[in-house]
Amino acid sequence: MSHFLSGKIAIATISICLSLSSFAQESSSNSADLKVQKEKLEAEQLQLAAMSADALSQQAKLNAELAMAQNNLNSLSISQFKKVEPKDLKSKEISMELPAAKSAEIYIENSRNLEIKVWDQPKVKIVTTVMYNGDANKVSDAEWFEKMNFSFRSTTNSIKIKVGANGNNFYRIDGNNISWGGANVDFANNLAAGQGKGKKSVVIYVPKENGLDIDSKYAEITIDGNLNKLNVDITNGGLDMGDVNKLFLRSKYSNVNVGNIKTAEVELINGRFIAKDADDLDLDTKYATVEASAVKKLMIRSTNDEYEMEEVGSITCRKNYGNLRITKLLNSMELDGTNADVKIRNIGDAVESIKINNKYADIRLPMRNVKNYSVAYQGAYSTVYASFDKKPVAEKDEVKTNTKKSTQATDLKAVTTNGNSAFTFSSDAENNVDNHFTASVGDGKGAKIDMKCQNCTVDFK
Numbered sequence: 001m002s003h004f005l006s007g008k009i010a011i012a013t014i015s016i017c018l019s020l021s022s023f024a025q026e027s028s029s030n031s032a033d034l035k036v037q038k039e040k041l042e043a044e045q046l047q048l049a050a051m052s053a054d055a056l057s058q059q060a061k062l063n064a065e066l067a068m069a070q071n072n073l074n075s076l077s078i079s080q081f082k083k084v085e086p087k088d089l090k091s092k093e094i095s096m097e098l099p100a101a102k103s104a105e106i107y108i109e110n111s112r113n114l115e116i117k118v119w120d121q122p123k124v125k126i127v128t129t130v131m132y133n134g135d136a137n138k139v140s141d142a143e144w145f146e147k148m149n150f151s152f153r154s155t156t157n158s159i160k161i162k163v164g165a166n167g168n169n170f171y172r173i174d175g176n177n178i179s180w181g182g183a184n185v186d187f188a189n190n191l192a193a194g195q196g197k198g199k200k201s202v203v204i205y206v207p208k209e210n211g212l213d214i215d216s217k218y219a220e221i222t223i224d225g226n227l228n229k230l231n232v233d234i235t236n237g238g239l240d241m242g243d244v245n246k247l248f249l250r251s252k253y254s255n256v257n258v259g260n261i262k263t264a265e266v267e268l269i270n271g272r273f274i275a276k277d278a279d280d281l282d283l284d285t286k287y288a289t290v291e292a293s294a295v296k297k298l299m300i301r302s303t304n305d306e307y308e309m310e311e312v313g314s315i316t317c318r319k320n321y322g323n324l325r326i327t328k329l330l331n332s333m334e335l336d337g338t339n340a341d342v343k344i345r346n347i348g349d350a351v352e353s354i355k356i357n358n359k360y361a362d363i364r365l366p367m368r369n370v371k372n373y374s375v376a377y378q379g380a381y382s383t384v385y386a387s388f389d390k391k392p393v394a395e396k397d398e399v400k401t402n403t404k405k406s407t408q409a410t411d412l413k414a415v416t417t418n419g420n421s422a423f424t425f426s427s428d429a430e431n432n433v434d435n436h437f438t439a440s441v442g443d444g445k446g447a448k449i450d451m452k453c454q455n456c457t458v459d460f461k
Contacts, residue, residue, distance in 0.1 A: 110216040111165035118225025125205040134173025372446030375439040379453040386460040390437040
């Protein structure tokens with residue numbers, strides 16, 4: 001019974017009691033109104049009986065509706081969420097094809113594990129496998145893709161594909177109705193479901209010459225084949241691919257493996273980037289790990305990263321914190337940084353220049369294979385190990401009058417200038433030759449090494 005009707009009945013009951021009390025009090029003094037009061041009381045009793053009957057009727061109706069809803073829920077639980085074993089399900093491969101003009105850009109918005117295969121045909125093909133129980137004869141491939149949260153749009157200049165996330169490709173079929181089967185099937189080791197080990201849930205075939213643009217989140221992507229142009233934005237996932245001529249990559253919290261690259265622009269945050277050979281590589285990284293084989297031209301903007309390069313032709317680098325390790329440097333290096341350790345194992349005899357401006361770093365530049373080079377080094381509180389002779393560079397004397405106190409932490413020498421007492425600082429060269437020196441090896445006309453590194457340890461051996 002509803003709270004509203006119960007309240008009305010309670011009010012009516014109180015009203016009758018008050019009426020009876022009033023009637024008893026007035027019966028002795030006002031007998032003329034006795035008949036009127038009696039009729040009023042009888043009318044209120046009839047109204048109370050009608051309200052009580054109506055409340056009982058509505059309560060019975062509510063009870064019936066509740067029982068029906070409970071029966072429906074029980075039926076749904078039995079038919080829609082009963083335990084289903086993967087071995088009892090049927091599988092079906094579904095596909096769709098879209099023609100692709102040579103100038104068309106292919107856009108893929110992805111939220112599932114995806115395998116992209118490169119082929120020579122001028123069309124895009126999407127293939128996946130769906131698991132189901134029921135009769136699928138009346139369900140078209142287009143209806144399957146719609147239920148699986150796939151969408152396709154094709155124009156002359158572009159093909160746009162959306163691959164949405166939706167469970168494990170398990171559906172129930174009742175007549176023409178398709179419903180997602182729920183999450184009670186364990187596909188962890190079921191390869192047929194497209195979610196098991198070693199198999200991707202969706203395969204997309206794309207032409208090699210068409211530009212490919214991928215936006216992917218929370219998914220693993222594999223690209224089988226070589227591409228002309230690839231633009232990727234990936235978050236919380238992985239990318240494993242072959243060779244590409246032009247690569248534009250933005251990656252967050254992801255691991256990326258690439259083959260050979262002609263040119264690439266990479267933005268990487270909290271992840272790993274591994275490449276083979278590259279002609280021109282431009283990297284902007286933070287808190288990441290980068291590995292590459294041979295890179296002809298390398299540009300780096302790095303914050304607290306770990307770099308491991310096998311061979312570098314020329315490198316331009318702005319790096320704060322972290323490490324830069326190069327197995328072999330061929331032509332040139334220019335580095336500007338703070339707390340950026342640099343370790344080069346081998347410097348080629350054809351190296352042209354090395355220019356470093358750094359602080360608080362450990363640097364290794366083995367020059368043993370270079371026959372002719374010159375060194376200009378400046379940096380207070382440094383230690384330099386070298387096999388060549390260092391020629392200290394004397395600092396200019398700084399003169400202070402005896403009326404001012406020096407704040408420098410260097411020794412002062414008393415001198416006399418025109419009969420006036422003064423002080424001059426002893427030069428860095430007199431205290432530590434490693435702070436400022438030059439050197440020449442061979443004829444000194446080969447490679448130029450120009451270094452400024454304060455509080456550094458440098459090894460030229």
